[in-house]
Amino acid sequence: MTPPPLNALRAFEAVARLGSFRAAAEELFVTQSAVSHQIRNVEEWLGKPLFEREGNRTRLLPHGADLARSLTGSLAEIEAACNRARGTSQALVIAAIPSVAMCWLIPRLSRFRAAHPDIEIRIVYAMHGREINFHDVHLAFVFAKQAPSGPTMEAQFHLAGQSVPVCSPSRLAGLGHKPESVADFLTLGLLHDGTPKGWTNWLSEVDSSVSDRGHEAALVGTTFEDFNLLRAAALSGQGVALCPKAMIQPDLDSGGLVQISHRFQNDGNNYYLLASTTAPSQVKRNAQVFRDWAMTERDDT
Secondary structure (H helix, E strand, C coil), X not given: CCCCCHHHHHHHHHHHHHCCHHHHHHHHCCCHHHHHHHHHHHHHHHCCCCEEEECCEEEECHHHHHHHHHHHHHHHHHHHHHHHHHCCCCCEEEEECHHHHHHHHHHHHHHHHHHCCCCCEEEEECCCCCCCCCCCCCEEEEEECCCCXXXXXXXXXXXXXXXXXXXXXXXXXXXXXXXXXXXHHHHHCEEEECECHHHHHHHXXXXXXXXXXXXXXXXXXXXXXXXXXXXXXXXXXXCEEEEEHHHHHHHHHHCCCEECCCCCECCCCEEEEEEECCCCHHHHHHHHHHHHHHHHHHHHC
């Protein structure tokens, strides 16, 4: 029997992991038709299809998904072994979404370095909603509806993602009293994180007509596509924002922000710390040291 087509399997793994032929072609620096040709090679070798095709849409079949999981783990292990053989840097690479990087991780990082000066670390950004490439990253802080899972990583809960309404003391003083009505919050000025949906849901509990009349457009205010921009606007007194309490607790402690209601907004998202399962042994040990430290820091705050 001929051996399996390794290049074609690599193309298949990329398609399954990234979810599209186009994305796989971009990652592999080949054309989309070349990827399609490689997938056909694998299917011919197996003697069965890997995808269910409906017009221009494809869906991975169960045996294809099982093969993809095994390939992802195996390819990651091969890459890690090659890096060890080359003597590639053993730096611990930590990816963090911007909110965690700026508000939680970096302010505490000096304590980790003081406690573990022998562990070399490198901090990179992770983009919310984008898959982490655990070929290049050993740990990652993400924000997700549930604990992510996959063949090359394991996840643990880190921080709750529930949000509370906050504004600067000067902004609250300008209102002259504790906000209670929808009109009070509109007077303070709403700051939106991506869309008005968060405020629509929160204010509908103050006045059910907010959701009944479906007037998100009426909840005017500046929209920010990045949490750090939203936080900066709230700190500078530009309005009231719904912010994850875990990220702005230092601002509450310092008095830079004031929590103006105990009622929180919970959309189901939480913060998780992910760890690669295919990193070199020394990096895995360093990653475990960091994970233990991160849990201690979380529990001490």
